[in-house]
Amino acid sequence: xxxxxxxxxxxxxxxxxxxxxxxxxxxxxxxxxxxxxxxxxxxxxxxxxxxxxxxxxxxxxxxxxxxxxxxxxxxxxxxxxxxxxxxxxxxxxxxxxxxxxxxxxxxxxxxxxxxxxxxxxxxxxxxxxxxxxxxxxxxxxxxxxxxxxxxxxxxxxxxxxxxxxxxxxxxxxxxxxxxxxxxxxxxxxxxxxxxxxxxxxxxxxxxxxxxxxxxxxxxxxxxxxxxxxxxxxxxxxxxxxxxxxxxxxxxxxxxxxxxxxxxxxxxxxxxxxx
Numbered sequence: 001x002x003x004x005x006x007x008x009x010x011x012x013x014x015x016x017x018x019x020x021x022x023x024x025x026x027x028x029x030x031x032x033x034x035x036x037x038x039x040x041x042x043x044x045x046x047x048x049x050x051x052x053x054x055x056x057x058x059x060x061x062x063x064x065x066x067x068x069x070x071x072x073x074x075x076x077x078x079x080x081x082x083x084x085x086x087x088x089x090x091x092x093x094x095x096x097x098x099x100x101x102x103x104x105x106x107x108x109x110x111x112x113x114x115x116x117x118x119x120x121x122x123x124x125x126x127x128x129x130x131x132x133x134x135x136x137x138x139x140x141x142x143x144x145x146x147x148x149x150x151x152x153x154x155x156x157x158x159x160x161x162x163x164x165x166x167x168x169x170x171x172x173x174x175x176x177x178x179x180x181x182x183x184x185x186x187x188x189x190x191x192x193x194x195x196x197x198x199x200x201x202x203x204x205x206x207x208x209x210x211x212x213x214x215x216x217x218x219x220x221x222x223x224x225x226x227x228x229x230x231x232x233x234x235x236x237x238x239x240x241x242x243x244x245x246x247x248x249x250x251x252x253x254x255x256x257x258x259x260x261x262x263x264x265x266x267x268x269x270x271x272x273x274x
């Protein structure tokens with residue numbers, strides 16, 4: 001039976017290789033990939049991620065080869081991303097406590113979450129693609145959190161890359177508020193690789209400067225006290241598998257991240273990189 005992977009993309013810009021890397025592994029394996037965005041808007045790649053001449057300031061070199069730039073542009077300009085699922089249309093949003101009829105509304109919210117648990121039965125894994133866009137519309141998106149929690153409860157693997165990993169750190173049970181990464185081993189964008197300026201997004205005329213939060217610090221706190229963040233600074237790749245999570249530090253880890261998720265699904269891989 002063909003496996004189906006649900007891939008979540010930001011509407012404010014994804015990094016080309018961080019989609020193409022896993023997608024290449026899935027296509028090679030014959031998997032079906034289904035795409036989704038927060039409101040159903042078509043996602044687009046961040047322009048620097050399609051430019052092999054763009055020099056990443058912290059690394060002091062290009063992070064996109066000409067071959068990857070071509071592959072990323074082909075996917076970005078194809079019809080594969082034309083009709084993504086809308087998370088807003090699919091997943092309920094928890095009502096404010098201040099709303100009239102709150103009890104009935106929160107009961108309805110939980111009923112709809114029950115349907116979500118059944119809906120994800122058609123998917124074998126979840127992927128959250130990185131780039132700067134997830135900072136805006138994925139990291140603190142309650143619907144994304146509920147989707148992640150549903151996959152965790154169903155014991156299905158989740159791959160997150162770069163700034164998409166913040167979604168895992170912030171996905172928490174409403175009662176105990178503890179991160180699902182507590183006690184886990186993960187990687188993610190390390191402080192040394194953060195921009196000092198130039199964090200930009202699609203669709204808005206806004207340069208944030210540096211990222212609004214250092215992802216490394218969030219992951220160190222989220223995995224404590226018994227887990228660990230692995231930056232692997234200076235190493236060309238950093239991918240960690242601590243089931244059900246597969247995490248990739250940044251752009252150069254995208255292809256390996258996809259390959260490791262395939263291994264999780266096909267060979268039962270449960271630990272890698274630590």
